[in-house]
Amino acid sequence: MRIHQWILAFGLLLNLASAHAGDSPSLKAGVARVNITPDLPFWLTGYASRTAPAKEVLHSIWAKVLVLEQSKDNRIIFVAVDVLGLSKEIVEDVFTALHAQFGIQRSQLLINSSHTHAGPMIWPCLNVIYDFDEAEQARIATYTQRLSRQIVGAVEEAMRGLFPAKVFTGKGSAGFAINRRDALFPKGAVDHDVPVLKVESEDHSIKAVLFGYACHNTTLVDKNNLISGDYAGVAQTKIEAAHPGATALFLMGCAGDQNPYPRGTSALVEQHSTELANAVGKVLMEAMNPVRAPIRTEFQVVSLSFRPVDRSVFQQDILSSNKFLQRRARLMLEAYNKGWNTSQFSYPIQAVRFNNDFTILGLSDEVVVDYSILYKKTYPRENLFVAGYCNDVQLYVPSKKVLDEGGYEGGESMIYYGHPGPFADDVEDRITNAVHKVMRRVGAKKY
Ligand SMILES: [Zn+2]
Structure with missing residues (x-):
């Protein structure tokens, strides 16, 4: 055997050895959930046209936690919350508590909001849409603080209950998201991928299913005033019913300009949630690919400018x-x-990469779908899910195309989020440069 044949054979042996190692549980997982439905009556958020607080619950809403860990340096805590979006303050509160208790790094905590428009007002997010008196503000602030403690409590529970786990990934598809700008600005993109992560215990029972989709969680339109997790919340319930003992967690994708179609009734919530849950169920039935350690995580805050x-x-x-x-x-x-800086916006970007098997790029705020499509194209060798609505949700993030076109996602929505006006022209470039940095640091390669 010539020397290069020896090298090839040896390489093959190494590959076989690492494939075998991938089969054994090198990861631990922890799962927990907490009901976050507020005491009623309580104001819902997302639509400025509501004139009264919610008095009834259509579906309970949840915060759910999935911890995946190889070691303290090598772990990720996913938190999926059935709310419109969180403020920087609440995310910071949760992180500070978890850092003190478990020594976690900022990059090891990824919180995602499902963006339900039938969820409770979170103080002070989107407070331009209502004019609350001090008593109502205080009540919402009290709920917001309780939510922060509930999330921390759920993470504690998940960390206490870590078990040896096997993790797998696959991808499905669901077709009910449309680009809602199409009527005004044709040729808007969509992303119908449904990424799925399955977590099994050693006895092969499914303990958690993490899945995503890029579509506004707004099947229930502004005339609804009942608490609900909308299609994403009900899809989680359906997946859990199909797999008793499993906790389903939904991560919202780049849904800034994506709406469910059609929309407007609870029957359509049933329809869309069934389509999404079935897409996930189909992936779970198929052969899925193993997801291995190490878990590399990065977090960076990039400064974005508003137009003066x-x-x-x-x-x-x-x-x-x-x-x-x-x-x-x-x-x-x-x-x-007060001399506050109103010209800049601090924008968190996060990457979580499991070996070469699965990568989540966690963008904050209401990111339009162009970003997901761009980064999937730039990183074709990554099994990549680009999540939006991670960490805090305080405005829309248009691509350069959407910024130039204008409209609601391009700048008008800044009024309701209480920002001075549209982003400057370099918003996409600044985000993309930072994305490449965090992706490089977790080991992802372009093209
Ligand atoms: Zn939105």
Whole structure:
């Protein structure tokens, strides 16, 4: 045998050895859940047209936790929450508590909001849409603090119950997401992938199913005033019913410009959740690929700029008959008076990579689908899921295309989120540069 044949044979042996190692449980998993349905009546968020708090529950809502760990340096805590979005403050609270208790790094905690528009108001997110008195604000702030403690409690429970686990990945598809900008700006993209992560105990029973989809969780439109996790919440319930003992966790994808179609009734929640749960169920029935350690995680905050807006614009807006413009102007003038920086936005970007097997790029806020499509193209060798709505959710993040087109996701929505105006032209470039940095640091290669 020539020397290069020896090298080839030896390489093959190594590969076989590592494939064999992948079969044995090198990971531990922990799972927990907590019911986060508020005491009623309670104001729901997401639609400015609501005129009363919710008085009934259609579906209970949950925070769910999946911990995957090889060692302290090598772990990830996924938290999936049935709310519209979280504030920076609550995410920071949760991290601070978990860092003190378990020594976790910031990159080891990924919180994702399902973006249900039938979930409770989280203080101070999206507060421009309502004009609450101090008592109502305090009540919402109290719920927000309770939610933070509940998430920490669920993570503690998951960490206490770590068990040897095998993890697998696969991908399905569901077709009910449409690009909601199509009527005004044709040729909008969609991403119908349904990434799935299955966590089994040593006896092969399914303990957790993590899955994603890129579509606004808004089947129930503004006329609904009942608490619900919408299609994503009900899909989790269906998956759990099909696999008793399993906890299903939903991670929202880049759904900024994606809507369910059709929408408007609870029968359609049933329809879309069934389609999504069936897509996940089909993947679980097929042969799935093993997901191995190490788990590499990175977290970076990139600074994004808003287009400059002169103070005089807000001095005009505060006199406007449009109450949303007026409230945004009040916030902006207060910020100017206090000397706060209103021209920059701190944007967290996170990557979680399991060996060469599965990668989650966690973008924050309401990211449009162009980002998912771009990064999947840039990293074709990665089994990549680009999640949006990770960490905090405080505005829409348009691509350069959507920014140039304008419209709600391109800039108008900044009014309701209480920001000065559209992003500057380099928003996509700044995010993409930071994405390449975190992806490189977790070992992903372009092209
Ligand atoms: Zn939204």
